Amino acid sequence: MANELYVNYASGNTLWAAIRNAAGEVWYPTGEVFEAWGTSSRTAADYDIAMTDKTGSRYVGDFDGNIAAGRYWVQFFLQAGGSPANGDTCVGGYEVRWSGTGQITADKMLVNKAAQNKSSGAITYYDDDGETALMTATPTDGATTITRTPS
Numbered sequence: 001m002a003n004e005l006y007v008n009y010a011s012g013n014t015l016w017a018a019i020r021n022a023a024g025e026v027w028y029p030t031g032e033v034f035e036a037w038g039t040s041s042r043t044a045a046d047y048d049i050a051m052t053d054k055t056g057s058r059y060v061g062d063f064d065g066n067i068a069a070g071r072y073w074v075q076f077f078l079q080a081g082g083s084p085a086n087g088d089t090c091v092g093g094y095e096v097r098w099s100g101t102g103q104i105t106a107d108k109m110l111v112n113k114a115a116q117n118k119s120s121g122a123i124t125y126y127d128d129d130g131e132t133a134l135m136t137a138t139p140t141d142g143a144t145t146i147t148r149t150p151s
Contacts, residue, residue, distance in 0.1 A: 004063035004103050007076040007092050011055045014079040015091070016048040019064070019072050032066045044077070048084035051076065069100035069132055099132055 005017055019027040025034035026047045037047070051059040059076075073095055077088040097104040113126040122138045 002062055003060040004096075005049065005051070005061040005074055007051065007059050008057050009059060009076070009078070009091055011053050011057050013053070015051040015053075015059050016044070016077050016079055016084045016088070017051055017061050018044070018047050018075045018077070019049065019067065019096075020075065021070070021072055027064060027067060027072075029064055029066075032064075044084040044086045044088060048077075063096065063098065063103070065101065067098060067100075069098055072096045072098055099127060099134070104134060 007015065007017075009015055021027075021034045023034070026037050027033075027049075028035050028039070028042065028047060029049070030046065035042075049061050049064070051061040053059055063074075073093060075090050075093040077084065078091045079085070079088055112128045113130050114123055115126070116123045120138065121140075122136050124136045125134050126132060127134050
């Protein structure tokens with residue numbers, strides 16, 4: 001993948017990123033697995049994703065294409081020393097909804113298939129491949145309203 005991660009921060013610094021799943025585990029790129037920070041004595045240098053200074057206070061980095069589709073959180077750290085360290089300061093972060101090949105955003109969402117589970121009522125919306133679930137909405141029925149809650 002290329003340049004899916006971005007953060008605004010004063011140019012001339014060294015930044016790195018870490019990707020976390022909903023359980024708070026961090027992505028370990030070498031092992032291609034999410035794990036608790038510090039597993040097998042690993043440090044920030046094992047989890048870091050390099051960010052490139054594009055000048056004008058913009059840094060970009062790559063989201064690992066080996067990460068499965070889902071919802072993740074990216075943290076950006078200001079590197080204080082010669083390599084990423086556990087004590088580096090977090091300078092930003094945001095949520096990423098990942099399709100497995102790219103970030104899902106409202107301006108990119110193209111739904112080509114929807115399927116409703118008749119027992120739960122949940123409606124799953126799929127990407128153009130017909131297999132990648134983008135969103136699931138579960139309608140609830142009250143006396144005078146119907147509410148759809150995306151998940």
